[in-house]
Amino acid sequence: MKFCQINLDGVSLKHIQVGNINYQYELNSVPNYSDSRIIVNISGEVIRKDFEPLFSGDETGYIEHQNQFFYRNCNTVVNTEGHELFYRGKFFNSFLQINWKKHNDIVTININVTNAYLAESRSRLSRSSKFDALINHLIMHFSVTLGYIPFHAGAVNVGESSSTLLMGLPNTGKTTTALKISEDRGTAFIAEDIVFVDKKDLLVYSCPFTMNPKSPERFTAHSYIGHSLESIIILNRSDDKPYVKDLGIETLQRMVTNMNYFEFTWMHDVQIRHLFFQGDTSLSNVTLAYLEGQKEICERVSGIELGGNTPSAWNELLKNKI
Numbered sequence: 001m002k003f004c005q006i007n008l009d010g011v012s013l014k015h016i017q018v019g020n021i022n023y024q025y026e027l028n029s030v031p032n033y034s035d036s037r038i039i040v041n042i043s044g045e046v047i048r049k050d051f052e053p054l055f056s057g058d059e060t061g062y063i064e065h066q067n068q069f070f071y072r073n074c075n076t077v078v079n080t081e082g083h084e085l086f087y088r089g090k091f092f093n094s095f096l097q098i099n100w101k102k103h104n105d106i107v108t109i110n111i112n113v114t115n116a117y118l119a120e121s122r123s124r125l126s127r128s129s130k131f132d133a134l135i136n137h138l139i140m141h142f143s144v145t146l147g148y149i150p151f152h153a154g155a156v157n158v159g160e161s162s163s164t165l166l167m168g169l170p171n172t173g174k175t176t177t178a179l180k181i182s183e184d185r186g187t188a189f190i191a192e193d194i195v196f197v198d199k200k201d202l203l204v205y206s207c208p209f210t211m212n213p214k215s216p217e218r219f220t221a222h223s224y225i226g227h228s229l230e231s232i233i234i235l236n237r238s239d240d241k242p243y244v245k246d247l248g249i250e251t252l253q254r255m256v257t258n259m260n261y262f263e264f265t266w267m268h269d270v271q272i273r274h275l276f277f278q279g280d281t282s283l284s285n286v287t288l289a290y291l292e293g294q295k296e297i298c299e300r301v302s303g304i305e306l307g308g309n310t311p312s313a314w315n316e317l318l319k320n321k322i
Contacts, residue, residue: 003148003196003205003225004139005036010044011113038142039108040135046095046112051077051086073274082279085271091120098275100142107142111135129269136194137266141276144286148196148205149293151256152263154178155190155204155226158322163204163226165195167259168235173311177235180315181322190226199293202229202300231302231322232256235314242308244317252303256294 054065054077062080063070069080077086087096094116100109113131121131129137140150153165154174158181166174175192182189191206198205204226234247234255247255266272267283276283304321306314 003036003143004038004040006040006042006135008042011042011118037106037146037148038139039106040111040139041108042111042113042135044113044115046097046114048095051097054086055088076271076274078274078277080278082276082281085275087117087271089117089120090125091116091123094120096271098138098271100138102145105146107146109138109142129271134269134271137269137272140264140266141272141281141283141286143196144290144293145281147199147293149199149290149297150260150264151195151197152193152260153195153232154192155195155206156181157187157190157226158185158230159187159227161227162230162322163190163228164231164233164322165197165204165229166233166235167256168237169259169262172235172237173314174235176311177233177306177314181318184315188226197229197297199296202297203227204229229297229301231304232298233304233306233318233322234259235311236305236307237311238307238309240308242310242313242317244304244306244314244321247303247305249299249303253295253298255303255305256298257291260294 054063054070054072055075057063059072059074061072063072063077070077071080075088075090078084083101084099085097089095093114095112095114096117097112098109100107102108118131121129121134143150151165151167153167154177155163155165156178157163164181166178168174178192179189181187190204194206196205197203206226232252234252267287273283276286304318306317308314
């Protein structure tokens with residue numbers, strides 16, 4: 001099973017090869033709906049007549065349209081049930097439409113977007129997130145509603161039935177260490193940067209495309225799914241000699257939260273804030289579920305801190321730990 005898939009229709013791949021979206025998720029031109037928990041359909045076709053009446057009248061307030069209630073805040077209009085969003089940008093013909101549904105524990109997100117909006121989202125004139133970031137934020141938000149907790153981590157299998165996560169600041173050595181473990185042990189390299197852990201069975205999922213389009217052979221993940229999570233390793237470069245030590249549950253929780261908050265900002269996305277301001281999938285509910293999910297996972301795995309001034313020595317220190 002693939003955790004997530006992105007299907008493109010009339011949208012150029014280059015528009016989402018900005019940031020990390022292009023190496024974390026598999027991109028398709030032919031949809032396959034049979035084996036993913038989150039499906040993102042991106043279309044370049046926007047039917048403006050369906051929602052242009054929503055942008056007439058007052059810039060802020062509630063609107064009844066086609067037997068539905070919407071809330072308008074300047075350039076953004078959302079269905080009050082939190083299932084649909086319309087955005088009219090500053091550029092000519094800049095429009096974004098998002099709607100979603102959940103059925104049988106599968107979330108389908110439909111995004112219709114014009115080329116003008118794609119250009120605007122990359123402009124310094126816009127308060128909106130870049131388009132690739134918006135996709136990432138939607139996936140992370142819905143992953144939590146499905147019980148999959150996102151981690152800013154690399155992942156690798158360490159045996160026949162267990163996986164480990166490696167967390168650290170950018171350029172600390174997550175990928176290098178994970179690849180070394182994979183090479184030495186002959187196990188699968190699962191993910192380089194973003195991982196989803198099922199809080200029920202602790203299975204580790206990735207959405208690999210490639211870490212760097214220019215180096216696909218080196219960084220392509222070996223599998224879309226790992227084993228049950230056994231440990232979380234916090235990497236910490238310092239002036240000390242190489243060291244490894246066990247972490248208590250509370251310390252591990254604090255470190256994991258700090259690492260995730262450093263990288264994950266979907267709670268602050270302006271479109272996400274509008275789309276999920278109330279309802280079961282509100283930001284408040286999902287944020288609480290996210291923190292509680294992190295806590296549950298940390299309570300069930302071992303925590304390890306690996307640090308010092310010689311990352312090349314780290315793998316040797318781990319041999320008796322994982």
